[in-house]
Amino acid sequence: MLLNLMKNLLRSLGVLLVTTFAGFALMFGNATGIASSVLGIGATPESVQAKVVELGLDRPLLVQYWDWLTSAVTGDLGRSFYTGQQVSEALSQRVPVTLSVIIPALALTALISVLLGVAAAVRGGGIDRFVQFFSVGGTAIPNFIIAIALVFAFAIHWRIFPATGYVAFGDDPWQWVLSITLPMLALLVGAVAGGAQQFRTAMLDTLGSDYVRTLRARGMKEQPIIFQHVLRNAAAPGLTVVSLTMLSLLGGAVFIEQVFALPGMGRLATDAAKISDVPMVMGTVMVTVVIVLVINFVADLLIQTLNPKARMR
Amino acid sequence: MRLMNGRRLTGIVAASATAAIALAACSGTSTDGPSSSAAGSDQPGDVAKDSLVLAMSQDIEGFDPRVQPGYQNWPADAVWDKLVRCDSTANLTPGIAESWEILPDNMGITAHLREGLTFSDGSVLDAEDIKANYEYWGAPESARSADYADLTYDIPDPLTITLTWPEPQVLINTLTCDIPITSADYLASGDFLDEPLGSGPYVIDMAKTTVGSEYVFTKRDDYYDADNYPYANLTVKVLDNEAAMVSALKTGQVAGGLVTDQSRAEAEASGLEIKDFQGQTVRILLTDHNGDVYPAIGDVRVRQAMNMVFDKQAIADSIYLGNAEPTAQYFRKGTDAYIDGLEDPYPMDIEKAKALMAEAGYADGFDIELPSLDGHLAHIMPYVIQQLGEINIRATEKVLSGANAIEDLLSGTYPVILFELGNLGDSTFQIYVEDYPDGWWNVSHQPDEYVDSRYEQLATASPEEGKVLEQEINQYTIDNAWQVPLVFKGTHFAYDADLVSVPTDSDIEALAPKLRDFK
Numbered sequence: 001m002l003l004n005l006m007k008n009l010l011r012s013l014g015v016l017l018v019t020t021f022a023g024f025a026l027m028f029g030n031a032t033g034i035a036s037s038v039l040g041i042g043a044t045p046e047s048v049q050a051k052v053v054e055l056g057l058d059r060p061l062l063v064q065y066w067d068w069l070t071s072a073v074t075g076d077l078g079r080s081f082y083t084g085q086q087v088s089e090a091l092s093q094r095v096p097v098t099l100s101v102i103i104p105a106l107a108l109t110a111l112i113s114v115l116l117g118v119a120a121a122v123r124g125g126g127i128d129r130f131v132q133f134f135s136v137g138g139t140a141i142p143n144f145i146i147a148i149a150l151v152f153a154f155a156i157h158w159r160i161f162p163a164t165g166y167v168a169f170g171d172d173p174w175q176w177v178l179s180i181t182l183p184m185l186a187l188l189v190g191a192v193a194g195g196a197q198q199f200r201t202a203m204l205d206t207l208g209s210d211y212v213r214t215l216r217a218r219g220m221k222e223q224p225i226i227f228q229h230v231l232r233n234a235a236a237p238g239l240t241v242v243s244l245t246m247l248s249l250l251g252g253a254v255f256i257e258q259v260f261a262l263p264g265m266g267r268l269a270t271d272a273a274k275i276s277d278v279p280m281v282m283g284t285v286m287v288t289v290v291i292v293l294v295i296n297f298v299a300d301l302l303i304q305t306l307n308p309k310a311r312m313r
Numbered sequence: 314m315r316l317m318n319g320r321r322l323t324g325i326v327a328a329s330a331t332a333a334i335a336l337a338a339c340s341g342t343s344t345d346g347p348s349s350s351a352a353g354s355d356q357p358g359d360v361a362k363d364s365l366v367l368a369m370s371q372d373i374e375g376f377d378p379r380v381q382p383g384y385q386n387w388p389a390d391a392v393w394d395k396l397v398r399c400d401s402t403a404n405l406t407p408g409i410a411e412s413w414e415i416l417p418d419n420m421g422i423t424a425h426l427r428e429g430l431t432f433s434d435g436s437v438l439d440a441e442d443i444k445a446n447y448e449y450w451g452a453p454e455s456a457r458s459a460d461y462a463d464l465t466y467d468i469p470d471p472l473t474i475t476l477t478w479p480e481p482q483v484l485i486n487t488l489t490c491d492i493p494i495t496s497a498d499y500l501a502s503g504d505f506l507d508e509p510l511g512s513g514p515y516v517i518d519m520a521k522t523t524v525g526s527e528y529v530f531t532k533r534d535d536y537y538d539a540d541n542y543p544y545a546n547l548t549v550k551v552l553d554n555e556a557a558m559v560s561a562l563k564t565g566q567v568a569g570g571l572v573t574d575q576s577r578a579e580a581e582a583s584g585l586e587i588k589d590f591q592g593q594t595v596r597i598l599l600t601d602h603n604g605d606v607y608p609a610i611g612d613v614r615v616r617q618a619m620n621m622v623f624d625k626q627a628i629a630d631s632i633y634l635g636n637a638e639p640t641a642q643y644f645r646k647g648t649d650a651y652i653d654g655l656e657d658p659y660p661m662d663i664e665k666a667k668a669l670m671a672e673a674g675y676a677d678g679f680d681i682e683l684p685s686l687d688g689h690l691a692h693i694m695p696y697v698i699q700q701l702g703e704i705n706i707r708a709t710e711k712v713l714s715g716a717n718a719i720e721d722l723l724s725g726t727y728p729v730i731l732f733e734l735g736n737l738g739d740s741t742f743q744i745y746v747e748d749y750p751d752g753w754w755n756v757s758h759q760p761d762e763y764v765d766s767r768y769e770q771l772a773t774a775s776p777e778e779g780k781v782l783e784q785e786i787n788q789y790t791i792d793n794a795w796q797v798p799l800v801f802k803g804t805h806f807a808y809d810a811d812l813v814s815v816p817t818d819s820d821i822e823a824l825a826p827k828l829r830d831f832k
Contacts, residue, residue: 033717039456040380041719042753050454083375084506085524093523151560163560164552165527258554261561263526271372271525276716 008300012293016286017069023285024065027278031057034276038081055081068282077286078279080272087283090268095287097166098264100176101256102249105184106295109191109249110242114231116192117199117238121207122226131196138193144255147186151259154182164261183260187252191245198241202234209233236303243299250288365544365813365831368552368561368570372525376509378446378493379455383822385571387549388528390828391515392433393493396424396443401819402648403486403739409438409494409512419485419772421464421477427537428472432496433516439471445497447476460488481772484742487821514542514828526551541829562807569808569815571825574636580807588815589636590803592823594643594736595628595693597797598747600757601728607681610729614673616794620659621666622700629800632693637800642787643736643747645823646801650740650783658791663703670704678705684727687714697731725756733802738821740783744768748790763789 035051036043043051052058056067071078077087120131155163161182167175206212207230215225254266265284272280367387374380381389398408405413410424430438444466451461467475482488499510508519515530522529530547532539550567552558559576561567563583572580572587581587597619604611625639641657644650670676681701685694688710698708708729713721722730734754737743746752749768750760767782774782790796804824808815817830 030716033715033720036720037716037718038380039454041456041723043456044459047454047456047458054454079506080375082380083373083524084377085375086507090524094525148556151556155560156563159564162566163564164557164566165550165561259556261526261550261552261554261557263523268525274715 004304005301008297012297015293016289019289020069020282020286021065023282024068024278025061027276027281028061028064030276031055034081034278037275068279072282072286077283080280081277082275082280087279090280091265091283091287094263094265094268096168097262098250098253098257098266099291100166100169101180101183101187101262101264102246102253104180105187105191105249106242106246108184108188109195109245110238112188112192113195113199113242114238116196117201117203118226118231120196120200121203122222128200131200135193135197138189141189142255143186143190143252144259146189147183147256147259150182150186166260166262166264183253183256183262186256186259187249190252191249194248195238195241195245199234199238202237203230206230206234232306235306239299239303239306243295246295247292250291362543362545364546364548366548366550366567367831368550368558368567370555370558370571371553372551375524376505376507378495378505378509378511379450379457381493383820385825387547387828388509388517388530389493390513391528391530391547391549392509392513392517393495393511394513395490395493397422397490399486399490399739399821401738401821401823403490403737403742403821405486405490408490409443415485416475416477418481419483420481421475422485422489423473423475424489426472426474430512430537431535432499432510432512433533434496434499434510436496436498438494438496438512440468440474441471442494442497443474444468445500446492446494449500450492483768483772484739484745487739487742512536514539515547538829543832547828562809565809565812568812569806569826569831571804572807574634574802574805577636577805577807578634580805584809585807586810588806588808588826590806590818590820590823590825591638591645591801592735592737592803592820593733594640594645594801595633595637595733595799596643596731597697597799598730598732598734598754598756599728599795599797600725600730600755600759602757602761602793602795603759605757605759606725606728607679609673609675609679610681612673612675613793614669615675616797617659618666618669618673618704619701619706620794620797621662621669622703623697623797623799624661625657625799628693628696629802632696633800633802636805637802640798640801642791643734643796643798644740644743644787645736645738648736648738648740648743648783649780650744650787652784652787655791659794666704676705678707680707680709681729682711682727683708683729683731684711684713684722685731686712686718686722688712690731690733694731723753723756725758728757730756735822735824736801738823740787741771741779744783744786748786748795 031052032048034057035048035055038055039047039051056064068078075088077091079086080090116131120128151163154161161178165179167179169176212225212230215229250266253264254270256262257264257266265287268280269284269288272284369385369387371385373382373386373388378393395408397405397410397413400406409426409430411427413422413424415422424443426438426440426443432438447461447464447466449455450457451464452458453462455461463479465477467477476489494512495505495510499505509517513533514536515532518529518531528549530549532542532545532547536542550561552561552567552570555573555576558570558572559579562570562572562580562585577587599610599616599619601607601610609615629635629637629639639657641655641659642651667676670678683694683697694710698710701708711727744764745768747754748764749755750758750765764786767786770782771779806815806825814832815826815830816832819827819830
C-alpha cells in the first residue's frame with residue numbers, strides 16, 4: 001500500500017509539472033499583445049516594447065517557465081501583470097472562498113448520493129423512479145439557473161439568505177453559513193443528481209453479484225449484507241464518481257461565483273485567462289491541479305482502505 | 314509645431330472605460346446579510362451617512378495610479394487627489410492646488426499647492442511629490458509617456474510648481490487634471506502595487522479589502538474638502554454579473570450601481586431611483602477616408618449611403634428599449650462642437666442610398682468585416698448587418714477576444730467599426746481621439762488638412778473662436794460622412810434614495826457619478 005501511495009505521489013508530481021508547463025506554453029508567444037493589454041488604449045509601440053521587457057516576456061519559453069517554477073517552489077508565484085497584486089496573496093484570499101462552497105457541497109454530495117443511491121437500489125419503486133427523475137432533471141438544468149431561482153426565492157422574496165457576497169468564517173460563523181448556503185445548494189443539485197444515479201448503478205451491480213446471492217442463500221439478513229458487504233464493494237466506483245464530481249464542482253463554481261458575487265478562485269481564474277495574466281493564470285492552474293490531485297489521492301486511499309483488492313493493483 | 318502627441322489625457326481613461334462597458338445599500342461591510350443592511354434599518358438615513366456601499370460593474374486593475382480608469386472608479390476617487398480636477402466639461406477646479414495659472418499659448422501650468430496637506434501615512438505633500446508623479450507617467454514603460462516625457466519642472470518653493478511642455482497643448486486641462494498623486498517616496502519604494510497611498514478623502518483598509526471583490530475605506534477627517542464626502546465609511550463591491558448587481562440592489566446590500574438597459578425597468582419597478590447618463594453615441598466609425606483597406610469606403614457617396622439605411626428611431630425604441638435618442642451628430646449635446654438645431658442630413662432612404670451606391674460604382678456592393686469585442690454588440694449587430702445588406706454591403710461580424718482584442722480593434726485592420734463609444738464632455742478631446750490622425754479611435758490615422766489645421770488652431774484660440782472651429786470640424790465630418798451616428802445612449806445608475814442621493818454630475822465621461830456626487 002505504501003508503495004502504491006509513493007507511486008501515486010510521483011504520478012501526481014508529474015501531472016503537476018506537465019499541466020503547468022502546458023498552461024505556460026499555451027500563453028507563450030503573445031508578448032506584445034499582453035503588454036498592450038496591460039498598458040491599455042493609447043500605448044505607443046515604444047512603451048509596449050518597454051513593458052514586454054519589464055514583464056520578462058521577451059525571454060525564451062523554457063527560461064520563463066524555469067524561472068516561474070523555481071520561484072513557485074519557494075512560494076513566490078509572482079505578481080499579476082495587470083493589478084500588481086501578489087499571486088500568492090490573491091490565492092490566499094480566493095481559494096478559501098471557493099473551498100468553503102465546494103467542500104461542503106462535495107461532502108453533502110457524497111452523503112446524499114449514497115443515501116439516495118442505496119435507497120433506490122434496495123427499495124426500488126417510487127424512490128427509484130424519483131432518483132432517476134431527479135438525476136435527469138438535476139443534470140439537465142444548468143446550475144446558474146438554479147442559482148438565480150434560489151436567489152429570487154430565498155434572498156429577494158423571503159430574504160432569508162444574502163443575495164450576494166461572502167463572509168469569512170473567522171469574521172462571523174453564522175454569516176458564513178448564510179453566505180455559502182445558496183451557492184452550495186446551487187452546486188449540490190447537479191452534483192447529487194449525477195452521484196445518486198452512479199451509486200444506484202454501483203449498488204445494483206453489486207447486489208447482483210454471486211457472493212451476494214451466496215450470502216443470502218446462507219440465510220444472512222439483508223441489512224448486514226447491504227451495509228457490511230454490498231456498500232463496501234460499491235464504494236469504489238462511488239468514490240471515483242465523487243472525486244470526479246470535484247472537477248465539475250470546480251467548473252460550476254465559476255458561474256456560481258459570478259451569480260453570487262463570491263470572491264472565489266473561479267472568477268479569478270476566468271478573469272485572468274481572458275486577459276492572459278500569465279502569473280495569475282499559472283497560480284490558479286497550479287492550485288486547481290493540486291486540489292484535484294489531493295482529492296484523487298484521498299479517494300484512492302479510501303478505496304484501498306475499504307477494499308483490500310484495490311491494494312493489490 | 315509638434316503635433317498633439319497622441320496618447321494623452323484623461324480620455325484614455327474615457328475611451329478605455331467606454332470600451333470596457335461595451336465589453337461587457339448602504340450598509341456596513343461584506344458581512345451584511347439582509348438582516349444587517351441599512352435597508353432593514355429603522356433609521357436608514359442615519360446609517361447611510363455612516364456608511365456607503367456602492368457596486369462597480371467592473372473591477373479596477375490594481376493600485377498602480379498610472380492605470381486607473383475614470384469609469385466608476387470610486388476607489389481611486391477615494392484614495393487619490395489630483396493637482397487640479399476637471400469638471401464635467403473639462404474646466405479646471407481646485408484640487409491639491411488651490412490656484413493656478415495656465416502659461417501663455419497653453420505651454421503649461423503654474424500651480425500653487427495648499428498648505429499643510431498630508432498623505433494618509435502622515436507624510437507632507439509638496440511640489441516634489443507632484444513632480445515625481447508626472448515623471449512616473451512620463452517613464453518609457455508608461456502608456457502615457459508621449460504626453461509627459463518632455464515635461465520640464467520648476468519648483469521655486471515647496472508649494473509652487475510649474476509644468477512646461479515644449480509645445481502648446483490643445484488639451485492642457487485634461488493633461489493637468491488626469492494624474493492621481495501619491496507620495497514620491499512611496500512611488501520610489503514600489504509598495505504602491507500592494508496598497509494605495511494618497512492624499513484623498515479616504516484611506517483604504519487593506520485588512521477588510523479583498524482585491525477584485527471588495528474595497529473598504531475609512532474617511533480622513535483632516536481632508537480639506539471633507540464636507541463634500543459625508544460618509545464615514547465607504548465600501549465598493551465588484552458586482553460584474555448583472556444578476557448579482559440587481560439582486561444586491563433590490564435587497565439593499567448596495568446603495569447604488571450601474572444597471573443595463575435590460576435591467577433598468579426592473580430596478581425602477583422595485584422602487585430604486587434611476588439616474589440616466591447619455592455618455593455614449595452608438596455609431597459606425599468609417600475611418601478609411603482614403604480607401605486604403607476598403608476602396609469603396611474612400612468614396613464619400615458610399616459613406617453617405619451607409620448613413621441612409623438605418624431607422625434610428627426604431628433602434629432607440631426597440632433595440633435600446635426607449636433608453637436612447639436618435640442623433641445625426643456624434644458629439645454630446647451642449648458641448649462646443651455640437652450644432653444646435655441640425656437636421657439629420659441623412660434620413661432613412663434606401664432608394665436614395667442605392668442610387669448613391671450605383672453612382673459611386675458599387676451597385677453590387679462589397680464585403681466588409683465588422684469587429685466586436687467578445688460579441689458584446691449582439692443586440693445591435695444583426696440589425697446593422699441586415700440594413701447594410703439593403704445596399705449590398707455584405708458585412709460579417711469578426712469577434713475579437715482575449716488579451717489582443719483592444720489592440721486588434723484599434724490596429725487599423727478594421728476601419729469600419731460599430732461601437733457604443735463615449736461622447737465626452739470635452740468635445741475638443743473627442744475631436745482629438747476620433748478625428749485627429751493621432752487619435753486612437755481614428756484607427757486609420759489618415760491626415761486631413763481641413764480637420765487637422767483647425768484642431769491645431771485650438772491651442773491658441775479664444776473660447777469663442779474655439780467653438781466656431783469645433784463646429785466647423787463637426788459639420789465637415791458630417792458632410793463627409795466620417796461616421797454613421799445612430800443614437801445617443803448611456804448608462805443607468807440605480808440607487809436607493811433612502812440611503813443616498815446623487816444631486817450632481819461631475820463625470821466628464823457622463824457614465825457614472827463620481828464619488829463627490831454622492832450625498
